[in-house]
Amino acid sequence: MDAVKVDHCSFSYDGETDIIRDASFSIPKGSYTTIIGHNGSGKSTIAKLLIGLLEARTGEITILGQKLDETTVYDIRSHVGIVFQNPDNQFIGSTVADDIAFGLENHCVPQEEMQARIEEAAQKVGMLDFLETEPTKLSGGQKQRVAIAGILAMSPDIIIFDESTSMLDPQGKKSINDQIKKLHDEKNITVISITHDMEEVAQSQNVIVLQEGNVKMSGTPMEIFKHEEELKKMQLDIPFALKFSNALQKEGVFDHGICTLEGVVDELCRLKQTN
Numbered sequence: 001m002d003a004v005k006v007d008h009c010s011f012s013y014d015g016e017t018d019i020i021r022d023a024s025f026s027i028p029k030g031s032y033t034t035i036i037g038h039n040g041s042g043k044s045t046i047a048k049l050l051i052g053l054l055e056a057r058t059g060e061i062t063i064l065g066q067k068l069d070e071t072t073v074y075d076i077r078s079h080v081g082i083v084f085q086n087p088d089n090q091f092i093g094s095t096v097a098d099d100i101a102f103g104l105e106n107h108c109v110p111q112e113e114m115q116a117r118i119e120e121a122a123q124k125v126g127m128l129d130f131l132e133t134e135p136t137k138l139s140g141g142q143k144q145r146v147a148i149a150g151i152l153a154m155s156p157d158i159i160i161f162d163e164s165t166s167m168l169d170p171q172g173k174k175s176i177n178d179q180i181k182k183l184h185d186e187k188n189i190t191v192i193s194i195t196h197d198m199e200e201v202a203q204s205q206n207v208i209v210l211q212e213g214n215v216k217m218s219g220t221p222m223e224i225f226k227h228e229e230e231l232k233k234m235q236l237d238i239p240f241a242l243k244f245s246n247a248l249q250k251e252g253v254f255d256h257g258i259c260t261l262e263g264v265v266d267e268l269c270r271l272k273q274t275n
C-alpha cells in the first residue's frame with residue numbers, strides 16, 4: 001500500500017499563480033523518501049498539503065488509503081507527525097518534558113508509559129539532561145531536537161521532516177539523521193524528509209525532485225544522482241562520497257559509483273582484501 005499518493009495536485013496561495021503544478025507522486029508504506037528541490041520549488045507547501053494544513057485546488061491526496069478531506073483530516077493527522085523548519089513555532093509546554101508530552105497527553109497515554117516514552121525520545125535526540133529546562137532557554141538547534149523528540153515519542157506511522165536538521169551543528173545533524181534511519185529500519189515507519197542535505201538523500205530509498213512545483217524526477221538516489229548536470233541547473237549537487245568515488249572510477253580504482261561514505265569505505269576495504 002502507498003503511504004502517500006498525490007494525484008494531479010495543483011495549489012496556489014493567491015488564487016492566481018500555481019505554486020504546485022499538476023504534481024503526482026506516490027510514497028510506498030515503510031519507505032524512506034527524501035524530497036529535494038531548489039529554494040521556492042514548493043517542498044514545504046507539499047508537506048502542508050499532505051497534512052491538510054493547505055487544501056489542493058485540484059487533484060486528490062490519499063494518506064494510508066484514506067482520501068484527505070475535511071472529514072478525514074483529523075484522523076489522518078493522528079497517523080502523521082511533522083517537524084517543521086522553525087522550532088520556535090512548535091512550543092507550548094513550560095518545560096522540555098511538558099513539551100515532549102504534549103502529543104502523548106492528547107492521545108491519553110497512561111502516565112507511567114508517558115514518562116518512559118518522554119525519556120526514551122529525549123535520549124534519542126541527546127536532550128535527556130534538559131527535561132526540566134524551559135524551552136525558551138534553549139538554542140535553536142536544541143529546540144529543534146525537542147520538537148523532533150515530541151514527534152518520536154508519538155510513534156506515528158508517517159513522519160515528515162521539513163528541513164528539520166538545517167539548524168543543527170554537523171554532529172547533531174548526523175546523530176538525528178542516524179536516528180531517522182534507525183526509526184525507519186527498526187519500526188518500519190514511513191519517513192518523508194525534505195532536505196538540502198545530499199548525504200541524507202544518499203541514505204534514503206527514494207528521491208522526489210521538485211522543480212517549480214512539479215515533479216521533475218523521481219527514483220533511487222543513484223538514479224537521481226546520474227543526472228548531475230540537470231541537478232546543477234536546479235542548484236542541487238551530488239554527495240561528496242559520490243564525487244570521490246567517481247574520481248576513483250576515472251582512475252580505474254572503482255568500477256561503479258557509490259553515494260555513501262560507508263559504501264566507499266566498504267569498497268576500499270574489499271579491494272584491499274582482494275589485492
Ligand SMILES: Nc1ncnc2c1ncn2[C@@H]1O[C@H](COP(=O)(O)OP(=O)(O)OP(=O)(O)O)[C@@H](O)[C@H]1O
Nearest residue numbers: 013014019037038039040041042043044045046163
Ligand atoms: N504563505 C504563503 N503565501 C504566499 N506565498 C507563499 C507562502 N508560503 C510560500 N509561498 C511561496 O510559495 C513558493 C514555494 O514555497 P515553499 O516554502 O513551499 O518552497 P520550498 O521548496 O520549501 O523552499 P525552501 O527550500 O526555500 O524552504 C515560494 O515562491 C514562496 O514564496
